[in-house]
Amino acid sequence: MGPPLLERYDAFAFDLDGVIWLADHIIPEAPAAIQAVRDAGRPLLFLTNNASYVPSWIVTRLSEGGIKITEDEILTSAIAARSWIEREGLVGQRAFVLGVQTVVDGVADLLEVVPVKRGTKVGVVLVARDVDLTYERLTAASDAVRDGAVFAASNRDNVMPIPGGFEPGTGSILAAVEAASNRKAIALGKPELPMMQAAADRLGTTGVLMVGDRCDSDVAGARRIGWDAALVMTGVTRPGDPLEPPPDYVLTTLADLTAARD
Amino acid sequence: MGPPLLERYDAFAFDLDGVIWLADHIIPEAPAAIQAVRDAGRPLLFLTNNASYVPSWIVTRLSEGGIKITEDEILTSAIAARSWIEREGLVGQRAFVLGVQTVVDGVADLLEVVPVKRGTKVGVVLVARDVDLTYERLTAASDAVRDGAVFAASNRDNVMPIPGGFEPGTGSILAAVEAASNRKAIALGKPELPMMQAAADRLGTTGVLMVGDRCDSDVAGARRIGWDAALVMTGVTRPGDPLEPPPDYVLTTLADLTAARD
The missing domain is CATH 3.40.50.1000 (HAD superfamily/HAD-like)
Structure with missing residues (x-):
């Protein structure tokens, strides 16, 4: 078994809807996964196409859900x-x-x-x-x-x-x-280059794994900026849906980030 | 100069919006053109994609605008x-x-x-x-x-x-x-075959000219059932717009139906 995904990348970008939360519920596996990224010393960024989310509100909401972040770790459309x-x-x-x-x-x-x-x-x-x-x-x-x-x-x-x-x-x-x-x-948002370039500038490294629930915005956005991409099945994409463009990894939940892999 | 379009076809199908009327105004050239079709003894049909028009209402409205028709001359989506x-x-x-x-x-x-x-x-x-x-x-x-x-x-x-x-x-x-x-x-409406076939059945002849203001519904619908098509510039299509599929004729107004042609 090889090292978990967490150890294979220098930094992580996470979509919010369908990855970290779903409507008003924090997805159960998210807090531990984000904490594991923190513990491993990897920079991270939350990257959402939802223009209605104000960064300060995202910080408060994630904090109440047990996920501590700062406003400069957020990029919205x-x-x-x-x-x-x-x-x-x-x-x-x-x-x-x-x-x-x-x-x-x-x-x-x-x-x-x-x-x-x-x-x-x-x-x-x-x-x-x-x-x-x-x-x-x-x-x-x-x-x-x-x-x-x-x-x-x-x-x-x-x-x-x-x-x-x-x-x-x-x-x-x-x-x-x-x-x-x-x-x-x-x-203007994912997968378009302006948003992906701004995200890359914030993270400052090329060894990034994008974790999202949509191939057409998250995986395609990662491809456009040269990142790898993991699709997590807690949001829009359901088993049996076409994967276009295909992700590098499919995760059942964010817990798979820290699991050993073949 | 050859005979006018009116004399070249056995029957006529007319779109309503942008051809016979525009919102609450009868298009000025329409009553005389329809009367000319009547005088020439050609069958005609009014063919509209607007599902909100009730045939009896269309009859009343056209009658008030000087155009006499019966309900069986109307086919709506x-x-x-x-x-x-x-x-x-x-x-x-x-x-x-x-x-x-x-x-x-x-x-x-x-x-x-x-x-x-x-x-x-x-x-x-x-x-x-x-x-x-x-x-x-x-x-x-x-x-x-x-x-x-x-x-x-x-x-x-x-x-x-x-x-x-x-x-x-x-x-x-x-x-x-x-x-x-x-x-x-x-x-269900133009240019789909069910509506076009129903129109052809009503007219009972293949020598039909469809007169409409849209290439993508009127001209395409005529093509699908094997009719010729004239595009009139009193509705959606404006000078310079792409003509796809191309009509057989372009008319400035319905008055061109009775004009002698090259």
């Missing part, structure tokens, strides 16, 4: 969106944000976020998982995109894992806006 | 849906219908239509242009489709033409449900 707004010279533009209040708050100092209503002219449309979605909001966003607004999305994840099932993800809302506007958005 | 429900043995099944009340009414004697709420088990999910769309409805429909409900849509038209612009079409709502459920719906 909202943080990636902020970098993108600055890099693209969009600071100060009027914007529609299809997403919950924390997503709006996350960019409110950079963009002039206005109510999503028909007839309003905006320069930017930013799509996240919009639980307030209505036909009116879909129409207003589609009109703005068709009229030439810069069009971005926090990610393309079609679903969000919840206990016993799924909820529509950003990718689902985005599919409707893209269809109605006949334009494709720029995706 | 709701009529196609009724045939599909019977053919597939789905009569009596519980169903979610994402669409306006007229769409629900159109199938209410064949399906047990229940409120679109999470946790409700249904055997059929039928998607149309749902102007009452919410995240809750999207979630409930996606759950039902993922759980194995028969999944159909009145059409795949991404937009609906309105004066000066567009509104999200059935295809936009459908894109969100398909993304969140990871399943593809069966489309």
Whole structure:
């Protein structure tokens, strides 16, 4: 038996939804696995496409679940969106944000976020998982995109894992806006390079194992930046689902990180 | 100059939205063109993907706009849906219908239509242009489709033409449900063969010209059943848009039907 995965890598990047927690429950095997990474002296990073999570809230929630981290160990697609707004010279533009209040708050100092209503002219449309979605909001966003607004999305994840099932993800809302506007958005989160590059910069090493529950964002993101990838079966991916792109490892739970391997 | 299009075909099929009317306005050239088809003794059929139009309402509305037709000259995607429900043995099944009340009414004697709420088990999910769309409805429909409900849509038209612009079409709502459920719906309207075959049966001749405003539904539907197709520029398609599949003719307005041609 060879050494466990934990000893084979210099650093670890973990997705949150479906890996560390599922809706309001910490996944049982997560605290010990994260503690083992700490005990081994490996740097780690939590990497989430969910733009509605504020870093300070993530820190508090993980702390209550027995996982101690700092805010600089967190990278969200909202943080990636902020970098993108600055890099693209969009600071100060009027914007529609299809997403919950924390997503709006996350960019409110950079963009002039206005109510999503028909007839309003905006320069930017930013799509996240919009639980307030209505036909009116879909129409207003589609009109703005068709009229030439810069069009971005926090990610393309079609679903969000919840206990016993799924909820529509950003990718689902985005599919409707893209269809109605006949334009494709720029995706900012995993697996896109801007977010993966920012993650690599934070970790500062190339010997990274990305641990996620989705091939299309976590495994594909790892591939794009040259990391290895482990798929854990506690989230979106279920036994029998196609693995595309294929991960280097499949883990039943995070406990497999510390188990000896063939 | 050769004879006008009107004299070259044995029968005519007309789309409604963007061809005969645009939102609440009859397109100015339409009444005279339809009258010319009548005067030439050619059979005609109005063929719409809009499942929310009830035939008796279409008759009244066209009559008020100076166009006299009978109900048997109308084929809607709701009529196609009724045939599909019977053919597939789905009569009596519980169903979610994402669409306006007229769409629900159109199938209410064949399906047990229940409120679109999470946790409700249904055997059929039928998607149309749902102007009452919410995240809750999207979630409930996606759950039902993922759980194995028969999944159909009145059409795949991404937009609906309105004066000066567009509104999200059935295809936009459908894109969100398909993304969140990871399943593809069966489309019942144009350009699918069931609706086109029903139209051909009604007209009873092969020398048909389909006149529509969309290549992807009207022209493609005509191709599938072996008709010629004319694209009229009073609806969705604008100058410079790609023509795929290409129509046999492009008309500025329906007045071009009666003009002499090269």
